[in-house]
Amino acid sequence: MIGGLVLHLTLLLLFAPLLQGVIVKTKARFAGRVGAPLLQPYYDLARLWRKGFVFSTTTTWVFLAGPVVGLVVPLLASLMIPFGALPAPVSFEGDLILFVYLFGLARFFTATAALDTGSSFEGMGAVREVTFSCLAEPTVLFALLVLARLSEGFSLNALLGPHLTEAWRSDAGAALGLILVCLFVVLLVENSRIPFDDPTTHLELTMIHEVMVLDHSGPAFGMILYGASLKLMVLGALLVRILLPLQTGWWLTDALVFLGGQLGVAVAIGVVESTMARLRLPRVPQVLIGTSLLSIFALVLVLR
């Protein structure tokens, strides 16, 4: 139990920023550039951690709560999700609801921290973020319901159990394929990646997530970046497990399969970002409603 917990957190805390590095590297290669070193996200975190805090006089404690909650939530959520074949350290019936709404909590605090600054940009960003994520929520829930129906269980450990290998070969394979697509879209939306948001843009009027954290600096900004990396890995774990339901029975190979899968997801994100332009903002809700419908269709397929 304790060993599992330590392994889980070690994998997450050490590995998460590397995924950002892989995405950046993939994009650089597509553009014909050498790109920043793979370990650049770690250097950035170290640099930010050494800096001091700067707080606007108009802000309150809420402003700092945003980054803190944004860092803690992915950590808590990670305890409930299996990393590949490594089971989740914490598991109970219905933990999938908690898993989904923990991220809702983080979003609430990020948005409130943004509103706390009183800046019109950050208000705009908060509006956009909240609108899009409430449209992404049904997709995740329906996708999890599909998994719950297939596993006959109600905890993430059961949902993402070894039966998935069997499920891919059965009639449910089509439904799994559909929710895989839906969850990939949600992964891009939740982590503010192209085509929904542009994490590298400097144009404050087009930003969604980035504009909400414009006023944060130093260690607080470091927490936000680290929290974002953790979130990418935690949500990616869902995708990796559905795609690679291998069970080798030995923890080291299990961990390696999982990490390999995560790298694959990071490369896929990099490829999407390199080959697509951003969607026009009014198109984003339309895509999200589309994925909701797709996941409902997947549910219909497994219920019939």
Place this chain on the structure above:
Amino acid sequence: MNRSKLIRFRHGACVPLAELPRLDFSVFRESLLEEVAGDARVASFFGYPTTAGLDIYAILARDWKGELALLHTQVSGNYPSLTPDCPQLHLFERELAEQYGVRPEGHPWLKPVRFHRAWLPVADIWGRDPGQHPVPGDMEFYRVEGEEVHEVAVGPVHAGVIEPGHFRFQCHGEEVMHLEISLGYQHRGIEQQLIGTPSLVTLRQLETVAGDTTIGHTTASCQMLESLSGHDALPRAHAIRAIGLELERLANHVGDIGALAGDVGFLPTSSFCGRLRGDYLNLMAELCGSRFGRGLVRPGGVQFDLDAALIERILKRLDVLEPETRGAFDICFDSPSVLARFEGTGRISIDDAENLGLVGVAAKACGLVRDARLHHPFGIDDEFLDMPIIETDGDVFARGNVRRRETYASIKLIRDTLKRLPAGGIFRPLAPLAPDSLAVSLCEGWRGEVVHAAITDRQGHISRYKIVDPSFHNWSGLAMALRGQQISDFPLCNKSFNLSYCGFDL
């Protein structure tokens, strides 16, 4: 008919002030409106203070006749504004009000332009303290009232490394109802510093009127000085200027298309164009030692000649760069996800474009044929540019596509010019400037038409220098393009115009 009151001339001609009839204001007004209702547009409009009052000169371009028309009148104090009947004059009249304290009665949008003190010891028409330097952006902004309306202010300090400018959006949700642009943060008083005799210092200042249009501004200025001195530059000098002008266009257009791709998050074109822009700038450096064309154009000719080896080298580089540029553009313009962002965004109708007097890329994208290389050729340009490049949709795509096609045309122009470079010298010293005269010169910079005009005094010294950068006309176009658009599309629209702040601020 008032046609006889007009002075008609081609640019490059130098008009003695004595030959200019000074019209009554009512005749001036009537003639100007009649011309503008016809096929003319206002290229420049400026004041020149005299003891009797303020002389006003209007320079109208009759593009399809390839000629300019000149109108001249005098006002003192207040005069009835021409803007309600001729919207393209709105900034020119605000400029006059700020510089000379003359109030255009009935001007619908009378606000400061560049936030500087009046050039004459007159009362400030906005009642600002004459002892204090006005604060840029300190004015009444247009406001939309309502519970669901919100205001977004951007700048003058921006998140990217760009010039300062203040943008005020009136929004309903994500939709922009109105955008007001307030500039003037970079006002340096260039026009006043150019008064006197042209020297190395004034040349340096001209090169930085808008740093990205160095060749455009220096060429316009040198053409004008050469007209005043009565010595046209030698054919080879004209050809080298034309090459520099097209290289400048290439570097900027390629950079702009890369920036457009970057704004919609389409990285391949963004990265490739960044590199290609550098390659074109390096070609310019091979020509004159400066990547931005500084020091190439001089009154009387150019400073750097091309030898056979350099011509060969440039042609070879172009053979490599052209397919690379086409490849970088094509992946962008062939991507459905990019087109979905470009098409229909920031649309301006041809009527609005005409009323606002847009020039350059923005005008060509609306379907207006406005290209000084075509209509007002100077030197050898007329041998080459025979096809205007226009698009008709007036949206971001159209502005991007004008740039794309102009890029290809520029490469062809450079090749042709290099292959048929006239022999002979590249420089002959300027003769003294004609006294009491007025000269105008137009040059199609990469952004659009650059207009330089000057008046000389009795000793042949420049006593009034007037610069019109294409940005001066086109900023109003950007504000118009944003109406009814998503606020998140503003950076994209802004980039599709890519106007100069310092070219406007002077």
